[in-house]
Each structure stands twice: as C-alpha cells, then as structure tokens.
Amino acid sequence: MDVPIKHIIGTVALIGLVAMTAMAYTIITSYIESDVKKQQLKQIAENVALNLVEMANLVNFENLFADRNVTKTIDVPTDLGGNVYLIELMNGIEEGQGFYVHAYLLTKNEINAHSPIPLNSNSTELLISTYNQVYSGSGELVVWARKKAVEQRIVTEAGIAGGF
C-alpha cells in the first residue's frame, strides 16, 4: 500500500505542477501580449495626435476667412490581434491633463493608452471636437480641422471622424 500512495501523491503533484505551469505561462504571455497591445495603442494614439496638431497648424496658416475643412485620411490597423479598439478625443482640462487622444480595446478597457495634444489646451482659440468616437473596423480615420466663427471670433476647430 505504501508504494501506490507514494505514486498517487507524486502523480497528483506532477499534474498540479503541470496545470500551474500552464496557468503561469498563460498569465505571463497574456501580460506580455497586453503590454505589446498597449504599445501598439500608444503608437496609434501618438500618430492621431501628431496628425491633429499638423492639421490644426495647417489651418492656422490658411486665409482667415477660408470656409472649408482640411482633412487627412490616415490608415490605422483594423484590429489588434483580433480585438476591435476605439479612438476618442478627450477633454481632461478639469483633471489638469488638457486634451488627449485615448485609445483602448473594446473588450478589455484596461488595455488602453493616451497621447497628449500639445495645442492651446487652455485658451479659447482652439476647439477640439470631443463628440466622436472612432472604431477601428474601417481601417481608416479622418483627421480634420477648420476655421469657425464663435461669438464674433475666428477659432480653429479640429477633430477626428471614421467609418468611411
């Protein structure tokens, strides 16, 4: 009896160890995967922020009364490892963060990244349109900017759009 019990304990311990190893491996790989996805989201957010700054500054160089939108279509991945993600412009002035681009996975909100927009965050000369959320599905995102009359002042408005 002594020998089979020893074998049973040993075998159960081995099976447990294999299961724990598999679990630990999964946790480690998912951690690395989420880290890589965060990096990819950060790259996308930085790219959107760069284009937004460029568009807004381009419009500032235009004729003061030019009444048209300046747009630029940028290619973004349709998904990240099969996960759809969302890009949105956020107003974090009250939290002291100014405007920023926020990108996150739709299925896992905790995998997210943001990129600051270094534009006139506190001034009234620029409006960042924070109404739109753009889903990654179409693989294309439009960054736009235009001059707009607000209370007898000409201000620059910029934003993003998608789904084209």
Next chain:
Amino acid sequence: MHIYEYLFTGIIIAAMLLSSSIMITTLSEPTTEVSEKEQLKVAAEKLITQILLDPGYPLDWGSDTTVEPDSFGLAKHNETMREAYTLDPDKVLRLNLKENSSYYMPPSLVLELLNLGNDYGLAIEIYTPLDVSLYPVNVSRDIYEIGVFSEHMGLPVANAVINASLFFLTGGKNISSAKASARTGDEGKCLVDFSNYVPQATEILGRIIIVVVDYSSTVETLQKLLPYATTGIRVVKVFALESRVRQASILGNHVLFDEPINLDSEVHEIIVVKHNETSGYAIIDVRSELDRSTVEMPTFIHFEPFTVAALAVTEDGANLVLATRTMTLTYTSLPGVRVFPALAHSIERTVIIDGSTYTIRLTLWRMTW
C-alpha cells in the same frame, strides 16, 4: 518511480516554465523597444510642429511682458502674412533670460502648457549653422581676423561675404562707427581693417563689433539651382571687446538689465538690411530715444522691428551699453545637465529668427517607461 524522479520531473517542468518565460520576454523586448523609440519619435515630431508653427496664446506673449501664455508656441504671428518656421525673437528670448527674471519661462511651465506633465522631459537648443569668431590681429590699429566655420565638424566656410561695423565710444558720449567688408578665403578666414576710420590718438572707452555673414547667396552653383532664392544663410554676431561694455537684453520694445543702469536717452538701433545679390548685408545705425520713466526697463520711443542690437551710453558717459537679442540657447527641463538620457530622441529644423538662420534641436525623453 522514486521520489527523486518526481522531484526531478518537477524541477524540469519549473525550469521549462522559467526558460520559456525568459525567452518570450527577451523576444518581445526588441519589438517593445523599437515601438517605444517610434512613439518618442512621433511625439517629438508632434511637439516640434506645435513649437515651430503655433504662435501660442496670447499671440504676442513674447513681447507683452504683462501676460503669461495660456498656450506655448514660438512661431512669429503676423496678421497679414504667414511664414512657416519663422520664430518670434521675443518668445525665444523669454526662454533665454536669467532664471531669476520675472519674464523667464521656466521649463516646468512649458511642459505644462504642452500637456506633457511629468511624463516627459525636453530640451530645446538653438544655435547658428555657422560658427563666427573674431581674433584681434592689431587691437591698437583695429585690425581683426574673422573666422567662419561650419558648426558641424568645424569645416572652414570659404567665399562668405563679411560685413562688419565697429562702434566705439569716445569722450562726450559720442558713439562713432566704422565699416569694413571682406570675403573669407579657403581657410574660412579674412581680415577686417578699421584703422583708417578710427582716430588713433583718442582714448576709446568701449568697442563693439557687429559682424554679418552672408553665405549661400554668394555660391554660384546654388544660385543656378535656386535662381529665385532671395535669402541664404545669414548669421549676425555681436562682439563686445572691452569688459567695460555693459550688457543688456532687448525684450519687445524694452531694454532689460541684470542690474539697473542709468542710461542716456539717445540710443542707436542697429538694423541689418540686404544689399544686393553679392554684397551681403548693410549694417545701419538708426538713432532713436529711450523713455526712461522706468529705470529698470527703459522703453524705446520708436523701435525698428528688425533691430539686432541697440547701443547707448551711461548717463555719466563712462560706459557703452550693448543691448542684444541672444537667440542661441540651451533650455532644458533637467537644469544644469547637458547630457540627455540614452533613449532620448532628437529632431532638428532650420528656422529664421529676426532674418537670421538658426538650427533648432528638440530633444525629448520619457521620464518613466
């Protein structure tokens, strides 16, 4: 199966987990590092676009000393004309003032206005593409050698047109001037001789030499390639030759001192104007007056917009006062540090400030990864 064999199998499984984890981490590390560098590159491009193309808000926050900007950008604002990569000298100067000046823009404020918070550190360096130096050959006869070298590698710049003006103070609060021009030779050097214009027997209380270097408009091949190009590389350098010359800065239409100086009301504004295709630039002296109601910060009654320097005399006539706009700077969020973190990304652009050519380098790094 013995107990040792179970233990051995367990150790092998644990070792496999450990090695495969290390392998996965190691494999993903280069990708992550490349991605981080790429992000930093894009972030640096985003910032330099904002800094060089946006005038900030208020639009004249550089010259209006009564306001703190709400938004940061160094571009020059003009109601009727837009010029890309043309910076406002007053905005640049506010980064270049002494830290104890009330008009100085601390890097922490710049980081805050750019929405970077504590996540990033940055450095802005502005320097001239040509290094201009002055060597006295015969001081008593006012003969000097001027050297022009490329900032990168110090290569000599030949065939550059040099226009120089010597301003000197003699008794009776008189500021006199003498002009000379030359072209640099193959060694990037030339002589400028003011001896025929400076009275040798008179005691000179202060000397200032303003040198204007005009380079690419004299290069024939470049003219053939760019026949309609109106500007080449222009570098203005001001040399104060005596220690008794008191230094000040020009901010907006004010003169800023480190310590209050009682000035005479007459002031000489020095402006630089393009001659023609091959003769470089003329250095012109425009007389104006100072409103001295505020002793700490006298105001020009009429201020020429492209003034590169202003000369005045102290009320007792003993000192020459030189007010300049020094555009070359190293401005960093790590005070006193000139070496930046290894993973920092640098990006350079050529800009025009007050009609002169400069190179601006932005270095950006993450404070945390």
